[in-house]
Amino acid sequence: MQTTFPHYRGRLASFLVVLLSAWAAPAWAQDDLLGQLENQKPAATAPEPVAATFKSTRLISGHTIETPGQGTLVFLISHRFGTINSGAYNFFGLDQAALRLGLEYAVTDKLEVGIGRSNIEKTLDGFVKYRAIRQTTGSKVMPVSVTLFANSAMNMLRDDRTWYTVPRRMTFSYQALIARKFSPNLSLQLMPTLIHRNLVQDNTQSNDVYAVGFGGRQKLTKRTSLNAEYFYLVPRTKPTGARNALALGFDIETGGHVFQLHLTNSQGMIENHFVANTRGDFFNGDIYFGFNVNRNFTVRAKQGFRK
Amino acid sequence: MLLVGGITTSQAQGKYMTQKGVVSFFSSSILEDIEAHTDQAAAVVDLQSQQIAFIIPIKSFQFKRTLMQEHFNENYMESDRLPKSTFKGKILDLNADALAKGQSQRVTVEGDLTIHGVTKHLTVAGALEQQKGTLLVNAYFSVAPADYGIEVPLLVRENIAKIVGIKVVLTCEAVSQLTVK
Numbered sequence: 001m002q003t004t005f006p007h008y009r010g011r012l013a014s015f016l017v018v019l020l021s022a023w024a025a026p027a028w029a030q031d032d033l034l035g036q037l038e039n040q041k042p043a044a045t046a047p048e049p050v051a052a053t054f055k056s057t058r059l060i061s062g063h064t065i066e067t068p069g070q071g072t073l074v075f076l077i078s079h080r081f082g083t084i085n086s087g088a089y090n091f092f093g094l095d096q097a098a099l100r101l102g103l104e105y106a107v108t109d110k111l112e113v114g115i116g117r118s119n120i121e122k123t124l125d126g127f128v129k130y131r132a133i134r135q136t137t138g139s140k141v142m143p144v145s146v147t148l149f150a151n152s153a154m155n156m157l158r159d160d161r162t163w164y165t166v167p168r169r170m171t172f173s174y175q176a177l178i179a180r181k182f183s184p185n186l187s188l189q190l191m192p193t194l195i196h197r198n199l200v201q202d203n204t205q206s207n208d209v210y211a212v213g214f215g216g217r218q219k220l221t222k223r224t225s226l227n228a229e230y231f232y233l234v235p236r237t238k239p240t241g242a243r244n245a246l247a248l249g250f251d252i253e254t255g256g257h258v259f260q261l262h263l264t265n266s267q268g269m270i271e272n273h274f275v276a277n278t279r280g281d282f283f284n285g286d287i288y289f290g291f292n293v294n295r296n297f298t299v300r301a302k303q304g305f306r307k
Numbered sequence: 308m309l310l311v312g313g314i315t316t317s318q319a320q321g322k323y324m325t326q327k328g329v330v331s332f333f334s335s336s337i338l339e340d341i342e343a344h345t346d347q348a349a350a351v352v353d354l355q356s357q358q359i360a361f362i363i364p365i366k367s368f369q370f371k372r373t374l375m376q377e378h379f380n381e382n383y384m385e386s387d388r389l390p391k392s393t394f395k396g397k398i399l400d401l402n403a404d405a406l407a408k409g410q411s412q413r414v415t416v417e418g419d420l421t422i423h424g425v426t427k428h429l430t431v432a433g434a435l436e437q438q439k440g441t442l443l444v445n446a447y448f449s450v451a452p453a454d455y456g457i458e459v460p461l462l463v464r465e466n467i468a469k470i471v472g473i474k475v476v477l478t479c480e481a482v483s484q485l486t487v488k
Contacts, residue, residue: 032395033351033353033356033358033359033360033395034360034362034393034395036351036360037324037349037350037351037360037361037362038362048366051366051376051377051380051381052377052380052381068373068374069372069373069374069376070373072372072373072374106373109373184381184387184388222381222382223382223460254460254462254463255378255462255463255466296372296374298371298372301371301372302369302370302371302372302373304344304369305342305369305370305371
């Protein structure tokens with residue numbers, strides 16, 4: 001009896017504590033200012049844009065829905081070595097290099113313009129990118145982000161043929177980039193693409209090349225991610241000898257830089273080159289190792305920080 | 308009925324609130340200065356119980372550079388997972404009479420600050436001033452990101468200060484004015 005009594009008393013005490021706390025809890029919640037503040041908080045009145053769907057303005061070779069944010073200038077160095085299967089004599093492709101240097105500037109948070117120069121065909125290109133729709137959560141839900149992209153590129157190779165005029169050197173690319181950030185780690189993008197070439201090799205070729213691109217990123221850590229990109233050429237308009245472009249990439253982000261390393265079967269770095277003119281067979285070892293380096297500069301500070 | 312009504316109004320008079328509090332922070336290092344501010348801090352001050360609380364939505368902080376803002380949310384504060392910072396504390400040395408006379412006074416606030424999901428107990432110096440129907444709250448204090456489990460990678464360690472200064476400026480309205488709808 002003496003052994004069970006304290007035990008019984010303990011149980012009674014704990015019962016009372018539970019009873020008391022159950023009774024006191026609502027009163028305590030009332031007194032808790034933080035709780036009151038939470039309750040007072042009005043429902044989100046503004047849609048909350050989803051940020052950082054991708055780390056860079058480029059997925060691998062192609063563009064992402066991202067623009068760098070008003071007043072930001074991006075210096076982009078894109079580089080593709082030769083094919084890995086070119087053998088030891090060519091140092092597995094490292095002896096050759098295709099390079100594109102680009103400058104991009106975000107005029108507003110939605111509008112970005114850019115220029116670039118590739119050594120492939122000495123091409124000069126310019127583009128405009130516009131964020132038409134932004135994925136949002138909160139009071140208004142928009143499931144996807146849509147960015148419209150257009151570029152024009154000119155072959156600047158010296159050429160004596162008088163008929164090879166400026167219009168005949170031009171190609172134009174148009175893309176609707178549709179992306180969704182499914183989770184903080186996973187973002188996917190769909191890229192319907194039209195490439196118009198003013199001049200084609202012969203009259204069996206179509207001036208317009210249609211392609212559908214798929215891509216995405218999976219973050220591995222806070223600062224690294226795996227990327228993939230694939231462009232499927234619509235067979236009816238596919239240029240002779242062209243292959244679908246496939247690319248796998250790895251992004252590393254440091255303070256102001258994004259380093260993107262990739263393996264791809266296309267050496268070009270502008271749409272006309274990598275969508276319509278990919279020649280490499282990925283599974284036969286025609287793989288180009290390459291990288292992009294992004295450096296962001298704030299040319300004009302965001303509103304509220306301007307001096 | 309009259310009694311109940313009387314009680315609620317007297318209670319309401321001691322309470323001040325805002326949804327538009329301004330909170331800014333500043334980190335200065337040899338390499339770069341990082342500055343951000345938000346005007347969306349929600350705060351409530353109860354002069355009767357001498358309690359104070361505020362909530363800051365992390366994503367509302369605006370930076371000079373878009374990329375800084377992105378890194379702040381994605382890499383340091385993880386604001387998708389931890390969307391807000393909170394403070395809950397008590398004003399230790401409030402002189403209600405002096406305050407009511409419109410005199411500005413320095414106070415000490417002791418409480419729990421939660422940043423990045425980590426709660427720390429701290430004492431903060433601040434100033435209070437009561438004007439017609441509003442209560443002005445000012446505070447300046449500093450925190451160490453490392454105390455709140457915010458990891459700075461080695462590569463950018465020199466860019467971010469070990470101690471970050473935080474400034475709080477609140478203009479709180481009397482609650483009775485706000486709840487009339």
